[in-house]
Amino acid sequence: MSADLHATFRKSYPAGPRIEVEDLKTAGPGTTTVLFGASGSGKTTVLRCLAGLERPEQGIIRFGDELWLDAHSRTMLPPQRRGVGFVPQDYALFPHLSVEQNIGYALNGKPRGQRQDRVRQLVEWLGLLGLEQRRPRELSGGERQRVALARALVRRPRLLLLDEPLSALDAPTRERLRGDLRQWLKALGIPTILVTHERTEALALGDQLIVMDAGRAVQQGSVPEVFSRPANLAVAGVVSMETVQPGLVLESAQGLVTVAAGQSKLISLHPPLAAGTEVYVCIRAEDVVLVKGDPVRSSSRNALSAVVTALSPEGPVVRVGLNCGFALTALLTKNACEQLGLKPGDAVLALVKAPQIHLIPR
Amino acid sequence: MTSMTREEWQVVGFTARMAVLSTLLILPFGLAVAWCLARLSWRGKALLETVVTLPLVLPPVVTGLALLKLFGRWGPIGRWLYNWFGLDVVFTWRAVLCALSIMSLPLLVRAARTAFEDVNPAFEQIARTLGASEWRIFFTITLPLAKRGVLGGMLLAFARALGEFGATIMVAGNILGQTTTISVAVYQHVQLGEDAHAWALAGVSVCLAFMAVLLGEILLLRHKR
16 A cells, blocks of 8 residues: 655755745655755755654645644654655665664564564665675675665655665766666655756656755656756756657667657667667757758758747747657757748758767666 | 782772772763753753863862762751661762762763764664664664764773862761772872872872773774774
């Protein structure tokens, strides 16, 4: 039985920022809600409020039909009784306890056999066999991350909170664990809230996205929705990736990956991916070149027939909305736009070079 | 060097016992105060800090005088103890224990407080999300992570108790076989011109202090591992 979190609150610091969240909702069992934003935008504070480690001065936090916080009636459920798994950014593994003791810490009071079985189960699941007797300082970054995850999961929490779970890792480990993490989170069957400032991580791990900017949750929605239709300039600046389209890998050959997206086939420069892999196809607006008129021969691997749907001037540039089987955004200078004489309804060719088609496996 | 008399060995044993006992006696209270100072904030916190530190900066004789007045049979605490339990404090071994405890408490509290403050609160917070009670967190996280500092503080307190003079002589006097401690005995020997005895006792007290510090170092090393 899994329930969802629903939170609206405000937390301010005497001489510091003010963190505001409105209508934050998780999206059901096995889903991940990503809190996305630059560092200092208040993401971690939100997690700490949800875990019960900070006390918002206003608002309500509910989990299912349980009331965790009601600032008005001064109700606050202590962290001990929220049943939340929390993995902080630096993992905070207890340095004086072994891996086994760290993971089993929350099982105090359970019979010994039961405790050992549960720890063993998680150790096997997260690939930590053989490390049970080590101290945290004798572990690699990736191992530490998994121990922290195991410790948070050992009591079968109802909600998992992850603060920048991959940021303390070196790049190759991060790549590898990102895929694993996605699988683990899906398999858990509880909602997860994950904080990150990395676009790739947000895209790879999130089912829904909440964008934080200067202490406020400014937009909440599905991943492609938030990226393609940022609610305001602040969100656009934070996500800075205009087109995010789900796609399916068709084949990988000679360093190029072919992907089906909408009705189009796109070619991307990307390390090989297995056919059938689900991906997000990401294209930045300034990487899209528009051509009008006769067919051209170009070096660009991708030429998409598109119809102009909208033109919105933004100072010296114009944001051009296109439909090429999926929604695509191009950013042109005002001059270029005038020379092409673009208007809504025009048929154009949208060119994107293979290295500028970014793929993020899901 | 004259060999030590039986009475002198008795004084040494008594002093060591009292010092150990007073260190153990102040441990729970001292750790509780140190934890409160390190982890909580409330109005009037500075007051508690000051009161606890006072014995460190007051002349020991003044502390002794205050204890004498408090614990005397007509003092507010002494009267109560006598009426209800028939206990005499002043000029008994209880007075020695009392003086040593009060005089060494600030050292334990200060060391333990710093040690607790050095423990990253993130560990305690994580333990809370894992369902641990505040008691369990203290005994399984905070205390183990602060043990070096706490051990150091206990050692300091013990050493301070071994050498205490001013407060002890005020409140416990100098009754051989009952309240005489090493420091008091050394002073008395010098007063009476029995320098050899004074030196012998001084030597023993150096040995005691040396062993205490060495033991502490060994314990710390083993924990460091």
